[in-house]
Amino acid sequence: MPSFLGNIIENLFGKPATVKYPFEKPEPVPGTRGELNFNMAKCDQCQDCERTCPSAAITVYPEEKRIEWNSFQCIYCHACVRACMHEAIEPLINVEAPDYKKRVKSFEA
Amino acid sequence: MSNEPKLTVIPFGPQHPVLPEPVQFQFYVDEEKIVDVLPNIGYIHRGIERAAELNDYRRNLYLCERICGICNIIHGQTYAGLIEKMTDTEIPIRAKYLRTIWAEIARLQSHLLWIGLFAEAVGFESLFMKVWRDREIVLELTEATNGHRIHMGTTVIGGVTKDMDEALISRYQKDMDKLKKEMDDWAHVFRKDPAFLSKTVNKGVLPKKDAVHSGAVGPVIRASGIPQDMRNNGYEAYGELDFEPVVYDNCDVQGRVLVRLDECYQSVDLIKKALNQLPEGPIAVKNEKFPDGETIYRTEQPRGEVFYYAKGNNTIHLERVRIRTPTLPNIPPLLGMLVGHDVADIPAIVHSIDPCMSCTERITDIKEVA
Ligand code: SF4
Ligand code: SF4
Numbered sequence: 003m004p005s006f007l008g009n010i011i012e013n014l015f016g017k018p019a020t021v022k023y024p025f026e027k028p029e030p031v032p033g034t035r036g037e038l039n040f041n042m043a044k045c046d047q048c049q050d051c052e053r054t055c056p057s058a059a060i061t062v063y064p065e066e067k068r069i070e071w072n073s074f075q076c077i078y079c080h081a082c083v084r085a086c087m088h089e090a091i092e093p094l095i096n097v098e099a100p101d102y103k104k105r106v107k108s109f110e111a
Numbered sequence: 112m113s114n115e116p117k118l119t120v121i122p123f124g125p126q127h128p129v130l131p132e133p134v135q136f137q138f139y140v141d142e143e144k145i146v147d148v149l150p151n152i153g154y155i156h157r158g159i160e161r162a163a164e165l166n167d168y169r170r171n172l173y174l175c176e177r178i179c180g181i182c183n184i185i186h187g188q189t190y191a192g193l194i195e196k197m198t199d200t201e202i203p204i205r206a207k208y209l210r211t212i213w214a215e216i217a218r219l220q221s222h223l224l225w226i227g228l229f230a231e232a233v234g235f236e237s238l239f240m241k242v243w244r245d246r247e248i249v250l251e252l253t254e255a256t257n258g259h260r261i262h263m264g265t266t267v268i269g270g271v272t273k274d275m276d277e278a279l280i281s282r283y284q285k286d287m288d289k290l291k292k293e294m295d296d297w298a299h300v301f302r303k304d305p306a307f308l309s310k311t312v313n314k315g316v317l318p319k320k321d322a323v324h325s326g327a328v329g330p331v332i333r334a335s336g337i338p339q340d341m342r343n344n345g346y347e348a349y350g351e352l353d354f355e356p357v358v359y360d361n362c363d364v365q366g367r368v369l370v371r372l373d374e375c376y377q378s379v380d381l382i383k384k385a386l387n388q389l390p391e392g393p394i395a396v397k398n399e400k401f402p403d404g405e406t407i408y409r410t411e412q413p414r415g416e417v418f419y420y421a422k423g424n425n426t427i428h429l430e431r432v433r434i435r436t437p438t439l440p441n442i443p444p445l446l447g448m449l450v451g452h453d454v455a456d457i458p459a460i461v462h463s464i465d466p467c468m469s470c471t472e473r474i475t476d477i478k479e480v481a
Contacts, residue, residue: 005299009241019244031251035258056166056173079173079264084272 035078036096040069040109044090051082051091067111074104118146121454125154129232129458132468136449136461143453148446152468153475160473163432168194168402171429172268178434179470180261181224182412184217187266189410192346193419194268197402204348205392206270211348212283212385213256213263213271214410215378219290220249221413222371222378225465226301229368232458233310238297245293248286255282270395280386287379294375301368311365315448315460318362325444328437329415330374331464334359334366341411352384364463371465401425412437414465436470 021028030036047064059076062069078098083091118139125133133154139147159178163171175190176183188210195202227242250260257265257273265273275283300307317327322335332339333356340356342349357373359366402423409418415437422431441464448460 005296006237006241009237009296019247031254031258033255033258035264054170056170077173077177078259078262081173084267 030095030097032095034095034097035080036094037073037098038071038076038082038107039092039094040071041090041092042067042069042109042111044088045069045086045111046088046090048087050085050087054081054085056081069109070106071109072104072106073098074101117141123457123461125151130461130466131228132466134466134468136457138449138454138457140454143455145449145452145454145457148449150442150446152442153472155469156472156475157469160432160434163434164429167427168423168429169268169427171432172266173264175434176262176264176266179436179467181221181467182217182414182417182436182470183261184213184263184266185410185412185417187264188214188347189408189417189419191266191268192410193406193408193421194402195398196408197404197406197421197423198398198400200269200396200398200400202270202396203393204390205274206394207348208385208389209271209273209275209394210266211352212275212382213265214347215382215385216249216253216263218413219375219378219382220246220253221465222375223249225371225413225462226368226375229459229462230301232462233307235300235307238300241297245290245297248290248293252283252286255279267395269398270393272395274394275389280389283386284383287383291376291379294379298372301372308365310456310459311363311368311463312361313363314452314456315364315463316362317444317448319360321447322362322444325447326440327415327444328440329412329465330367330370331415331441331444333357334370335362336360339416341409341416344409346410348385351388352381354381364459367463401427402429414438414467414470415441434473436467438464438467438471439473441466442471 047062047067049062052060052062056079057075057077059072060069060082080093083093118141121138121140122135123138124130124135135151137149138145159174163174166174172187172190176187178186223242223246227239227246230242231239253263254260256279257263265271317331317335319336322332322337336358338356338358342354343356357370357377359369402421403425405422407418407420409416417437418435420433421429424430445461445464452460
């Protein structure tokens with residue numbers, strides 16, 4: 003107990019160690035593996051990202067020059083970011099929020 | 112009427128406030144004393160091995176990292192090590208050091224998690240919160256490294272994906288010192304507090320001989336006086352860091368607490384040492400070949416030895432994958448530890464092996480119900 007006294011005083015006057023999440027959002031740290039963002043100007047529809055993705059979250063439609071990304075199937079490993087030779091995937095620095103619907107994001111040239 | 116005492120059966124789990132893991136034990140008790148224990152596992156069998164056989168071997172890395180949340184870094188490294196061994200890929204020395212540093216980070220966060228949960232299981236709730244707050248230091252480091260608090264995801268077959276720059280290295284050094292200071296704040300409670308010791312000393316005794324015969328691994332066997340630790344084999348950079356396993360002769364729950372506590376200090380020292388002698392060079396090589404032949408690979412997870420086996424046939428698929436995680440061999444010794452103790456000691460003893468069921472479930476038994 004006496005050894006914890008310092009902690010008790012610190013906790014009484016200090017800031018809480020946690021944040022009240024849905025009301026107060028913590029700033030994402032630099033380098034957070036966030037949502038994918040395809041820069042279609044750089045993409046040449048080579049489908050490397052689709053072949054690499056371990057959870058089959060990316061579908062490339064080469065004829066339509068379109069990429070679909072299922073953000074709820076994605077495991078945010080960013081293997082696709084490393085696989086893309088044209089550096090066309092420019093991920094955002096954010097934390098994907100939960101949603102009521104499983105959205106599929108579409109990127110078009 | 113027979114003279115046999117009438118035994119009461121108490122089911123513990125699969126949903127139980129003490130244990131966040133779905134495992135069931137049936138305790139046969141005579142009054143307060145445990146006479147026999149029957150375990151029942153298989154509640155969260157996910158067919159990981161089958162999935163790994165159907166997958167492209169390169170994608171399996173991400174599957175293996177997700178076998179377990181807490182051990183994800185070491186699972187990934189073990190799978191990558193296995194494939195590198197099968198394809199004769201020698202990873203660069205800097206990658207070996209980085210993997211070692213991150214494996215120790217994983218061990219730190221797992222042991223701190225366990226120490227907190229154990230403190231809560233024996234009734235020390237404010238200690239639990241203090242330990243978990245200090246664990247945040249480690250989680251924030253993980254996040255600063257590669258952008259995720261738990262899933263570091265830095266491993267690839269042939270090396271690592273991320274290098275450490277000067278700023279990150281000095282942050283690691285600083286945070287390790289800070290963590291050590293914070294740990295000094297509460298470590299003595301686990302070593303000396305009489306209320307704590309009354310719940311752990313001479314509880315769940317596993318004599319040296321039984322530990323060997325029942326095949327215990329990890330901190331459980333090291334607390335019974337056997338220096339069995341896969342890091343002794345010197346995989347990754349452990350061979351160059353003068354690694355010595357932490358061993359205690361207590362053979363009881365207190366011994367397991369002390370092993371994990373000392374391993375936290377050891378991890379801090381290993382990380383600092385590896386950072387100090389971090390060699391320069393590339394961090395990854397390309398592996399050109401498909402896996403072929405049969406190989407096993409073993410590493411030390413926070414809970415003990417993890418064993419991977421794979422059989423390749425020179426294609427992108429593996430013919431057979433077998434994964435044995437440390438909780439499975441620790442269940443038989445646990446049954447022996449529990450017999451003869453009071454019902455009130457169950458939480459402390461079950462917790463002392465640090466069960467991680469989602470790692471373990473490779474088999475399931477489906478019973479037909481009439
Ligand atoms: S790998 Fe890059 S260039 Fe190729 S399809 Fe994907 S985003 Fe486009
Ligand atoms: S981050 Fe990983 S899971 Fe998500 S789309 Fe890219 S490769 Fe697939």
